[in-house]
Amino acid sequence: MNEDDSAGEHEPDSRPGPENQPRRRTGGRSARVREAVLKATAELIAEQGHERIPIAEIAERSGVHQTSIYRRWRTTNAIVLDLSQERLSSVSAIPDTGSLRGDLLAYAHRAAASLEGPDAAVLLRALIAARAEAPDADSAPNALASRGQDLQAMLDRAVSRGEPRLRMTDVLDGILAPLYLRTLFRVPGIDDAYLDSLVTKTLTAAAT
Amino acid sequence: MNEDDSAGEHEPDSRPGPENQPRRRTGGRSARVREAVLKATAELIAEQGHERIPIAEIAERSGVHQTSIYRRWRTTNAIVLDLSQERLSSVSAIPDTGSLRGDLLAYAHRAAASLEGPDAAVLLRALIAARAEAPDADSAPNALASRGQDLQAMLDRAVSRGEPRLRMTDVLDGILAPLYLRTLFRVPGIDDAYLDSLVTKTLTAAAT
Numbered sequence: 001m002n003e004d005d006s007a008g009e010h011e012p013d014s015r016p017g018p019e020n021q022p023r024r025r026t027g028g029r030s031a032r033v034r035e036a037v038l039k040a041t042a043e044l045i046a047e048q049g050h051e052r053i054p055i056a057e058i059a060e061r062s063g064v065h066q067t068s069i070y071r072r073w074r075t076t077n078a079i080v081l082d083l084s085q086e087r088l089s090s091v092s093a094i095p096d097t098g099s100l101r102g103d104l105l106a107y108a109h110r111a112a113a114s115l116e117g118p119d120a121a122v123l124l125r126a127l128i129a130a131r132a133e134a135p136d137a138d139s140a141p142n143a144l145a146s147r148g149q150d151l152q153a154m155l156d157r158a159v160s161r162g163e164p165r166l167r168m169t170d171v172l173d174g175i176l177a178p179l180y181l182r183t184l185f186r187v188p189g190i191d192d193a194y195l196d197s198l199v200t201k202t203l204t205a206a207a208t
Numbered sequence: 209m210n211e212d213d214s215a216g217e218h219e220p221d222s223r224p225g226p227e228n229q230p231r232r233r234t235g236g237r238s239a240r241v242r243e244a245v246l247k248a249t250a251e252l253i254a255e256q257g258h259e260r261i262p263i264a265e266i267a268e269r270s271g272v273h274q275t276s277i278y279r280r281w282r283t284t285n286a287i288v289l290d291l292s293q294e295r296l297s298s299v300s301a302i303p304d305t306g307s308l309r310g311d312l313l314a315y316a317h318r319a320a321a322s323l324e325g326p327d328a329a330v331l332l333r334a335l336i337a338a339r340a341e342a343p344d345a346d347s348a349p350n351a352l353a354s355r356g357q358d359l360q361a362m363l364d365r366a367v368s369r370g371e372p373r374l375r376m377t378d379v380l381d382g383i384l385a386p387l388y389l390r391t392l393f394r395v396p397g398i399d400d401a402y403l404d405s406l407v408t409k410t411l412t413a414a415a416t
Contacts, residue, residue, distance in 0.1 A: 049341065121340055125333070128392045132329055173406070177385035184336045184392075198381070201413035 036062040037069060038083045041076075046119035051080045051126035077130045084127035088114055094151070100158035100166070101203060107154065108175050108195040115183045115190070124183060166206045174202035244270040245277060246291045249284075254327035259288045259334035285338045292335035296322055302359070308366035308374070309411060315362065316383050316403040323391045323398070332391060374414045382410035 040062035044053045053076055059066035073079045095106045114120065151168050159165045175198050182190055248270035252261045261284055267274035281287045303314045322328065359376050367373045383406050390398055 125336060125340060128333060128336075131393055132333060170409075172389070173386035174382075174409070177389040178381035181380070181385040181388055185339060201378075201382070201409075205409035205412045 033064050033068065033072070034082075037064050037073075037079060038086065040064075041079050041083050042087075042119060042123075045080070045083075045122050045126065049122060051122060051129065052076070055079075080123075080126045081130040084123045084130070087120070087123055088127060094154050096154075096157060100154075100161075100163045101199060103154045103158070104171070104175065104199045104202065105195065107151070107171070108179070108199055111176055111179055112190050112195060115179060121183050121186070124180065164203070164206050166202070170202055170206050174198060174205065241272050241276065241280070242290075245272050245281075245287060246294065248272075249287050249291050250295075250327060250331075253288070253291075253330050253334065257330060259330060259337065260284070263287075285341065288331075288334045289338040292331045292338070295328070295331055296335060302362050304362075304365060308362075308369075308371040309407060311362045311366070312379070312383065312407045312410065313403065315359070315379070316387070316407055319384055319387055320398050320403060323387060329391050329394070332388065372411070372414050374410070378410055378414050382406060382413065 037058060040058050041053060044057060044061060045051050055069050055076055056066060058064075058076070058079065059069055062069075069079070073082065094103065094110070097103050097106055115124065151171050155166050155168065155171070178198055179190060181187070245266060248266050249261060252265060252269060253259050263277050263284055264274060266272075266284070266287065267277055270277075277287070281290065302311065302318070305311050305314055323332065359379050363374050363376065363379070386406055387398060389395070
């Protein structure tokens with residue numbers, strides 16, 4: 001691993017200083033590099049239909065020096081994991097609709113939306129492959145656990161309103177698992193009625 | 209695709225005629241060739257941890273001539289699909305326990321057992337990959353639909369006993385999807401209590 005990428009000849013985005021940097025700063029150089037690398041990787045996955053992209057190709061597409069990519073992620077697997085987690089491991093800003101049913105429906109709709117598009121299934125498979133090929137289950141971040149953490153606040157709110165206490169696994173098993181399975185096996189029929197039925201079944205099972 | 213593999217120098221199993229064939233015949237030469245090829249492929253997947261096995265390697269391991277393999281399956285993907293479907297797409301001889309709950313528990317236990325072992329997750333991923341990489345969803349056999357067909361008799365028996373009518377999707381979403389998700393994401397905890405809870409939730413949701 002070569003530490004000498006100070007020349008940065010493939011990092012045009014990192015050249016302009018703050019004084020002549022017209023576009024919005026959202027987290028500095030490190031965040032911009034990450035954004036460029038993840039965007040390039042997503043494009044290459046969508047174009048090629050698989051996740052086995054050489055780092056050299058990601059460097060070329062992103063304009064980020066290959067050595068910088070190696071230093072930060074080491075492998076394509078790690079980049080794909082990073083990308084997949086950003087896209088699939090969290091449903092940002094889960095809304096507070098005032099009812100558990102409303103929150104679950106909003107969650108189900110956002111989860112379904114995150115699985116739309118030609119690259120979503122590839123990213124989901126890549127996430128699974130990256131986790132599967134990690135030396136042991138603990139060494140790869142657990143996307144399901146991340147999803148679960150996002151859910152906890154929603155479930156806690158319901159309890160504070162006097163609604164039933166759902167466990168994270170109730171939501172993962174009852175809503176996310178069927179959506180993932182249909183995405184992975186290309187089963188059509190993820191529509192409003194289906195999402196509604198998953199929420200109803202999850203609430204019914206939990207109420208007993 | 210070369211049709212000339214009549215020499216068959218790598219097909220020792222096909223040489224002896226019935227008159228000097230000591231071992232059990234279970235479906236003839238074609239079935240034996242398929243069995244040998246699927247067994248070799250399963251071994252190579254378990255050894256290598258992925259499903260991208262060159263057909264030449266499968267030919268060498270199985271003792272079946274490469275041309276015969278090409279003629280029957282065309283691609284490794286097709287072999288892996290065949291293997292995965294045999295292992296994962298059906299739970300053979302679903303028992304008649306006399307109650308829907310008993311039948312579902314037996315089904316859940318068999319499904320969980322089919323997902324044990326180091327090669328099960330790879331086969332499941334391979335099944336998903338093969339389906340994902342098919343030109344369109346209709347051109348690859350639908351493993352979930354196969355599972356569903358196996359289930360129909362079980363669900364019909366319940367109705368004939370006056371028990372609730374479950375749909376195949378209730379079972380696929382409520383039992384198979386969580387098991388697949390945990391297998392794919394290496395989430396531990398598929399035990400008797402968990403299988404019991406999935407069956408209870410599925411029955412509760414269906415009873416309303």
